[in-house]
Amino acid sequence: MKGTPDEPLCGFSRAVVQILQIHGVKDFSAVNCLADADIRQGIKEYSDWPTIPQVYVKGEFMGGCDAMIQMHQSGELHELLEKHGLVEPEPEETTKKDTKPSE
Secondary structure (H helix, E strand, C coil): CCCCCCCCCCCHHHHHHHHHHHCCCCCCCCCHHHHHHHHHHHHHHHHCCCCCCEECCCCCHHHHHCHHHHHHHHHHHHHHHHHCCCCCCCCCCCCCCCCCCCC
């Protein structure tokens, strides 16, 4: 990412941090690519993805900010994070039994 989770230095990095926080991810690693030009270029080559931030879950490349927003909006991100044990499962909704109003 550009900056750190506590001090993101671009809106895209800030958005990814906020999305992770919304989902309850408490512990994640971040590397400030602005601190080292080799890291900044190397990560783009490694993933074959031109933009930063780049998000990896358990070593698997997920995409950048746009992908995270789409996955968040569709609910897919929480499912993925839950599958990898990075967040608590969402509580199941309780269903109300159909009741007839009294006459």
